[in-house]
Amino acid sequence: MPSIQNNPNLLVQYLQKPASEFTKEDLIRYIEEREIEIVNFRYVAEDGKLKTINFMVTGPEELDMILSSGERVDGSSIFSYLEADSSDLYLVPRYKTAFLNPFASIPSVDILCSFYDEHGVPLESSPENILRKAQKRFFKETGMTLKMMGELEYYVISPVEKEVESSNNGYHSAEPFTLHETLRVEAIKLIARCGGKVRFGHAENGRFSHCGKHYEQHEIEFAPVDPEDASDQLVIAKWILRMLGLKYRVNVTFIPKISLNQPGSGMHFHFLAEQDGNNCLVESGELTATSLRMIAGVLELAPALTAFANTNPISHLRSMPGQRVPSHICWGKQNRSTLIRVPLGWNNNIAFGAILNQQEQKKTDYTFRQTIEYRGSDGSANPYLFSAALIVGFINGLSDHESVKKADAYFCSDNLFMAKDSPEEDEKKFQRLPLSCYESAKTLENYRHYFEADAIFPKSIINHTILKLRAFNDKDLGENFKTYGENQNLLDLMDDYLNYM
Structure with a gap:
């Protein structure tokens, strides 16, 4: 499939499937076979900037666990409108967003995440869920x-x-x-x-x-x-x-x-x-x-x-x-x-290329x-x-x-x-x-x-x-x-x- 072979996303090339079809098993296979040492959970906080949690890849069980169930985070430190007395959130990775970090000195895969509350439902107020x-x-x-x-x-x-x-x-x-x-x-x-x-x-x-x-x-x-x-x-x-x-x-x-x-x-x-x-x-x-x-x-x-x-x-x-x-x-x-x-x-429906280059070209x-x-x-x-x-x-x-x-x-x-200089008329x-x-x-x-x-x-x-x-x-x-x-x-x-x- 040329579209997969030429895709600049290295995970798409390696796994031979579109990112939208990535599974947990796909990511585990890539991480193990490419000897990835760090997995970074990324998310967008209240200020609109990417934040990071770094996980050391210690084995397949640990990797499976974090990809399946995510990790706990302090929601009150992420969103100022959440109260500290009930602010624990789950940070859960969205597999389709995984990419090889181009700046990391240690081989790392980054994944964007979404937030879930204590009941296991998407956080009502998180930007990506809105x-x-x-x-x-x-x-x-x-x-x-x-x-x-x-x-x-x-x-x-x-x-x-x-x-x-x-x-x-x-x-x-x-x-x-x-x-x-x-x-x-x-x-x-x-x-x-x-x-x-x-x-x-x-x-x-x-x-x-x-x-x-x-x-x-x-x-x-x-x-x-x-x-x-x-x-x-x-x-x-x-x-x-x-x-x-x-x-x-x-x-x-x-x-x-x-x-x-x-x-x-x-x-x-x-x-x-x-x-x-x-x-x-x-x-x-x-x-x-x-x-x-x-x-x-x-x-x-x-x-x-x-x-x-x-x-x-x-x-x-x-x-x-x-x-x-x-x-x-x-x-x-x-x-x-x-x-x-x-x-x-x-x-x-004008074939500009054909007109300019004097070639036969299907509209x-x-x-x-x-x-x-x-x-x-x-x-x-x-x-x-x-x-x-x-x-x-x-x-x-x-x-x-x-x-x-x-x-x-x-x-x-x-x-x-x-x-x-005189916008009154407008x-x-x-x-x-x-x-x-x-x-x-x-x-x-x-x-x-x-x-x-x-x-x-x-x-x-x-x-x-x-x-x-x-x-x-x-x-x-x-x-x-x-x-x-x-x-x-x-x-x-x-x-x-x-x-x-």
Whole structure:
């Protein structure tokens, strides 16, 4: 099977089966035959970063036990909303996520895990379980299957002996005109080896030098997969990029805004819905009612989505007026100034390769590639929680008989970035996103019933999210934004959050 032989995941190659079919016996065989010495249980905690428990492989009985029953952990140290008097959790591995650790000096297999409570049921409030509940509800309501994928932007900060002129023209730059293409290409290779479905990577716009440091922006884009898998590959990708930062002695950061006059970094999410193998977003080259309903449903909840998509004050600095980041609640076709964008698709069945290269070529239907993009989220988001929140928006739109009309009202064909210094006219037509964590918290309080419906988001998670956002005490962030560039406050704030996410 060529697809298995050429799969970059070394476990897939060795076991000769897709990762989705991995069994406990498969992992034991691989670990024993490849003389793996360490098994690492990985999980995503409240801060969205990968945590680790290391197990020494001492024999088949011990290995069988931990793969079968998991291990106990202190839930109150993982999630601050769990009380210490009843916080014991089971950490249970998901076999399909197993990969060979590319950085370990001792041969190690890593496996992502999920949380179970004392009754042996999934922890109601764990991020990956909230996403799973949202997926199940979506399928039950619609009969459609969701796919999602992320675009991960980041900066590489490295020392420079000589400062170069600040420039925002780094988009798709190649060596020797970019310093960190080698790091990016290695990241792509390692993400794929760890099970991620990577499409491509490239240099992004941001590139400047300041105070003896060079700042260079890059992006990695993934392929649409199951929403849980999409979140898995994002957290693994962020870990790999951080680890390569250590290797190359540079700092890799996903901070949403790194300088007032430089491009910010987002973590955009694309989505599509399928039924019987067909893309439900397009038909005969046009957007379907299904896609319009999903768009309208998300935009209706967009003010509250910022509570999951933009989780610290720096997130809101990225979307302030004049920063060329979507900040109004609207959508457009191929319009990067809108919150939701319908990217250019392959709906015309044109054989570009045959036309350009003057060859006979069979026309192929590529409508399966059409996605819809939410452009407002950034690297501070926990991808599991934000994906679940997006799905709540999809369900909202698909259950609303007026959502197609609402989508028409949300449509924007103008370039909203052109009015960056006087957004008043835009605000008359389109509502603006919250300007601070304080505003996001207030909005989530008003919209919480959408997320708590069908017990997708537990009340405890909504309460915790609101309290956490309020704790930033940034109520006046929007009013003070214009003065930040004139003093040290902005630089200090960015330094505080450089490695926060």
